[in-house]
Amino acid sequence: MSKRILVTGGAGFLGSHLCERLLAQGNDVLCVDNYFTGTKQNLAACLDNPRFELMRHDVTFPLYVEVDEIYNLACPASPIHYQHDPVQTTKTSVHGAINMLGLAKRTRAKIFQSSTSEVYGDPTVHPQVESYRGNVNPLGPRACYDEGKRCAETLFFDYWRQHKLRIKVARIFNTYGPRMHPNDGRVVSNFIVQALKGEDITLYGDGTQTRAFCYVDDQIEGWMRLVNDTPDDFTGPVNIGNPVEISMKQLAEAVLKVVGGKSKLVIARPLPVDDPLQRCPDITLAREKLKWEPKVPLEQGLKNTVEYFDGLLRGNNHVS
Numbered sequence: 001m002s003k004r005i006l007v008t009g010g011a012g013f014l015g016s017h018l019c020e021r022l023l024a025q026g027n028d029v030l031c032v033d034n035y036f037t038g039t040k041q042n043l044a045a046c047l048d049n050p051r052f053e054l055m056r057h058d059v060t061f062p063l064y065v066e067v068d069e070i071y072n073l074a075c076p077a078s079p080i081h082y083q084h085d086p087v088q089t090t091k092t093s094v095h096g097a098i099n100m101l102g103l104a105k106r107t108r109a110k111i112f113q114s115s116t117s118e119v120y121g122d123p124t125v126h127p128q129v130e131s132y133r134g135n136v137n138p139l140g141p142r143a144c145y146d147e148g149k150r151c152a153e154t155l156f157f158d159y160w161r162q163h164k165l166r167i168k169v170a171r172i173f174n175t176y177g178p179r180m181h182p183n184d185g186r187v188v189s190n191f192i193v194q195a196l197k198g199e200d201i202t203l204y205g206d207g208t209q210t211r212a213f214c215y216v217d218d219q220i221e222g223w224m225r226l227v228n229d230t231p232d233d234f235t236g237p238v239n240i241g242n243p244v245e246i247s248m249k250q251l252a253e254a255v256l257k258v259v260g261g262k263s264k265l266v267i268a269r270p271l272p273v274d275d276p277l278q279r280c281p282d283i284t285l286a287r288e289k290l291k292w293e294p295k296v297p298l299e300q301g302l303k304n305t306v307e308y309f310d311g312l313l314r315g316n317n318h319v320s
Ligand code: NAD
Pocket: 008, 009, 010, 011, 012, 013, 014, 015, 032, 033, 034, 035, 036, 037, 038, 039, 057, 058, 059, 060, 072, 073, 074, 075, 076, 077, 078, 092, 096, 114, 115, 116, 117, 172, 173, 174, 175, 176
């Protein structure tokens, strides 16, 4: 059955893939975005669809529309973007959550929140399980993002308890794929662009810090299972990510294997302040409740992403 679905932050990397998926299911999709990091070009495949609407709007301001479901993604996600205007980052997470929860309360819409592995901070429990309460520095340069997302989770659970909203909270771990922003400083995009240009691959610190990388299609499939295939009393939070943990040095080697070329690994700078040393999701809960696990191996996902960036650098794909 077709639904009216609002996607905030829909012009971004993950949002644009989500809009495509929701349209393919036959839904009406209203995308709102202030274009801070997102672009219309990301939505090229959606713009001609009569079921798609796009509105320039900042979620820190109220929004009155009639919808059945909300996916709340609006928020810059990469450290250089969320640290560019940290006050606006916190406002986006917190005021944005209040406005979207207020909207969900009035329309009785089901609402999905794109939370993050950053709620665990620099974790002391490994791999991270949903019951772990995290190790976040509330005063550091990452706090605007981490604490903003933590407060958003608090608001989701208070609206759920107080106003009986139907909420679905996903804790997203590092996700990559086509339409990542080439200049947002994230490690996968940096390494691929550097390798394609034959430049040095920039490790921060000694490259032994770890992450676990989920391909975008797997991530979106996890959200679909969470929102559509779990009973209303399953709220999450649930980790959605790929549990294959690798060091940044190993990632650089994997990128070089796909791209080829002569780039060298260099230690470009010390590890940034509060940069987590280890991160890997425990996805036992997602396996059990969503019957989901990632399917796309790193090498395949990197190949698809390299193809996208290669097109971008040759001027075949658009970017703002
Ligand atoms: P992105 O930067 O590509 O997308 C975010 C979108 O939100 C952009 O289109 C941006 O313009 C928009 N936006 C920002 N502030 C806004 C505001 N005030 N009002 C309206 N729109 C606004 O990032 P992404 O990787 O697609 O992330 C999407 C969501 O997923 C974010 O909430 C992010 O925190 C979360 N997330 C992503 C990852 C990841 O690895 N990509 C990991 C954890 C969580």
